[in-house]
Amino acid sequence: MAESILGRARPLLLARLAGAALTFAVPLVLARVLVPASYGTFKQAWLLSQTLVLVLPMGLTQSLYYFVPRDPAGRDRYVAQTVWVTAAIGLIAAALLLLAAPAIDARLENPELIRNLPWVAAFTAFILAGSPLDVALNASGRVGAAALVRVGSEAARGLGMVAGALLTGRVEGVLAGIAAATGLRALVTWWLLPRAHGLRLDPAALRRMAAYALPFGLAFLLIVPQQQYHQYAVAAAVSAAAFAVYSVGTFQIPVIDVLYTPISELLQIGLAEVEGAGRPVRAGLALFHEAVLQLSFAFVPLAGLLAVAAPDLIVFLFSSRYEAAVPIFRVAVIAVALAALPLDGVMRARAQNRFMLGLSTFRLAATLGLVTGGLRWIGRA
Secondary structure (H helix, E strand, O other): OOOOHHHHHHHHHHHHHHHHHHHHHHHHHHHOOOHHHHHHHHHHHHHHHHHHHHHHOOOOOOHHHHHHOHHHHHHHEEEEEEHHHHHHHHHHHHHHHHHHHHHHHHOOOOOHHHHHHHHHHHHHHHHHHHHHHHHHHHHHOHHHHHHHHHHHHHHHHHHHHHHHHHHHHHHHHHHHHHHHHHHHHHEEEEHHHHHHHHOOOOHHHHHHHHHHHHHHHHHHHHHHHHHHHHEEEEEHHOOOOHHHHHHOOOOOOOOHHHHHHHHHHHHHHHHHHHHHHHOOOHHHHHHHHHHHHHHHHHHHHHHHHHHHHHHHHHHHOOOOHHHHHHHHHHHHHHHHHHHHOOHHHHHHHOOOOHHHHHHHHHHHHHHHHHHHHHHHOOOOO
């Protein structure tokens, strides 16, 4: 590659940084405007939605990073299949949430959440239907356009949530704001991508994409529960207000996604270009080393700084009523240092299906045992 990973990622980094600056105020506003129980309801609603958003596509959208650089002539076919499938999956996700209302009610025992499930179903469907937009642009080499889409989407969603909270003071307003912003992105996706790539169904292209994506999708059926099980376990074990404290302790620092995701995505594209050019597999090793060095330079010192500043940071951002989240936050920042290794991008680029599936199985089993055992040990489950 003539240009470095960091150089190519710069528009995406700037876009995510701008989006993070616009939306970082969201949890701060919600934690102050909503009572802790309603803030906990919002976090539960977002957890349910994100679980379906991450699991149901089975890796199909991300497969554009594999196919488009290798087969530019077939780009329209791959994008069109993704647009159709993600829209259909969005409808399925909405139906699943509404049908699961009794089970959710029995497990989480939160009437406020059940009352707002239609809003959750709506914005979950919209998120999925709009998901191919920036990925298709980025995979096609239109990094600047992808960056604009991302910052616009994140800004609209953040502003919608803040406006809903300030205007209503209730979680219903927040969820309605998300639905409005994500619905707008879904409409733009269905206007822009069909104009550029058409909507022709191609069973052969879809089969190729499925053959690549499904093994990773199966791995994500394990990865996502492994990553989110602790939240579901805590949500089921404590009140919505207590879950709000736990959510503050585990909130994600925006800079992690700002740096990690663009570099990981462009690492995948770079490795695909190396392979497409017929170069040896080890020719991509320099790209991986560069990505690790860039991420380590940011994440390792940041993890130490966050651990030291945790008490002041939590109180400053969320107010003193969430001070109990400090010990949780200090444990959670360990993941910041580990984010310096973009291994998922390498496994995707190299189609390491079996290894990823086996690793995911081990991590899920370990998480189930440790989280469940930990909750029982402290007498909360």
